[in-house]
Amino acid sequence: MPSSPKTPYNSALSARSLRYLHEIEVHGGVRAAADALSINGSVISRQVANLERVYGVALLERRGRRVALTEIGMSLVEHFRDSSRRDEEMLEQLEDYRGLRRGRLEIGIGEGFVENLLATVLEQFSLQFPDIVVELRSGATAEIIVMVRNDEVDMGLCAGGSSDPAIRARAFRAAPLCALVSPQHALASERRIRVEQLAAHRLIFMPARFGVQNYLDSLSRAERLNLTPTYRCDLFSAAQAIAAAGLGVAFMSTDAARQYLDAGKLVALEIDHPIAREFGSQVIRRVGRRLSPAAEFLWTRLIKVMQQR
Structure with missing residues (x-):
């Protein structure tokens, strides 16, 4: 039935x-x-x-x-x-998440920017949006560009310039690219060095995906030098430690190496070349991505602080 x-x-x-x-x-x-x-x-x-x-x-x-x-x-x-x-x-x-008064904000960031630039901006951000979890994802320049393009992060802060048509970038002049050595290194007494002087010393390189390494490679090509590394590592902190131990010459901006420089463990040497002086940084976001009010606040503050540097 x-x-x-x-x-x-x-x-x-x-x-x-x-x-x-x-x-x-x-x-x-x-x-x-x-x-x-x-x-x-x-x-x-x-x-x-x-x-x-x-x-x-x-x-x-x-x-x-x-x-x-x-x-x-x-x-x-x-x-x-x-x-x-x-x-x-x-x-x-829902309203909180729409305005991102709560929730999560993800930033792709180059290692050398955390302590000096972003720390200042994050202090202001946390006062304005105290309930938001900020997630920092470190990486090389190429990796951060991919994160931004794929919407894995809200925005990125890294070295170098971007030519990716999917990326909206604001580029800024950063502290010059310097050679970093221990106070006991043979070059430590020099305040300024020529690129060709580097060929006689043990060098510390980063992988090719790092903006810093792109600038260093451009220096080598411009001077028609074959600079080869003794060490290659993918952390600025590791490169600084190796250089501070007197084992080689590292390359990055003085901003990235501020703790070691202030502690007297490293000496920064100016590289006498236009490419080194044009070392730049950038704040990036995906073209067409609408940022939340909180993310827009952070984007604006980053740009303002970098313009004042």
């Missing part, structure tokens, strides 16, 4: 029907609820009667001259109130 079709309970349990029950409970009757909602009382009566018919329960009962909700009627009203509260909380949460 075929089963009978199920009653469409979910369609009957509408928010409008539950709201009518709620208004009856608040105002003490159908007519008072209708007046509060500026509708005809028969509209409310029909909705309540439909609920009672579908579920086979009584939702209203007479208590003297007034109408009151039954126990199951009050349960439905509490359900409505709980749902309304959850809806309000979710709407507030």
Whole structure:
């Protein structure tokens, strides 16, 4: 024997029907609820009667001259109130995320920018948006460009210039590319060195994907030199440690090596060449990407601070 079709309970349990029950409970009757909602009382009566018919329960009962909700009627009203509260909380949460007052902001950043430039900007940002988690993802210039292009991060801060048509970049002149050596190194007494002087020393290179290495390679090509490394590493901190130990010459800006320089563990030597003096940095975002208000704030602050450098 075929089963009978199920009653469409979910369609009957509408928010409008539950709201009518709620208004009856608040105002003490159908007519008072209708007046509060500026509708005809028969509209409310029909909705309540439909609920009672579908579920086979009584939702209203007479208590003297007034109408009151039954126990199951009050349960439905509490359900409505709980749902309304959850809806309000979710709407507030959505609004928070829309404005990114809460949530996560992801930044791809070159290693040499964390302590000096971004730390200053993040202090201002955290005061303005204290509930946002800022996630820093370090990488070489080429890696950060890929992160930005693929929307893995909101924006990037790295060395070099970008020619990628999918990337919107603001380029800035950074501290010059310098040679970094220990105070005991043979070159330490020099304040300025020529590119050809480097050929006689043990050198510390970065992988080709680093903007710093691109500049150094450009120096080599411009002077028609074959500079070869003794060490190659993918962390500025490692390059600084190797140079501070007197094992070679590292290359980066003075901003990137500030801690070692301030501690007297490294000496910065100016490289006497236009390419070294044109060493640049950039703030990047994907073309067409709409930033949240919080991300837009950070983007604007980064640009302002870099323009003042």
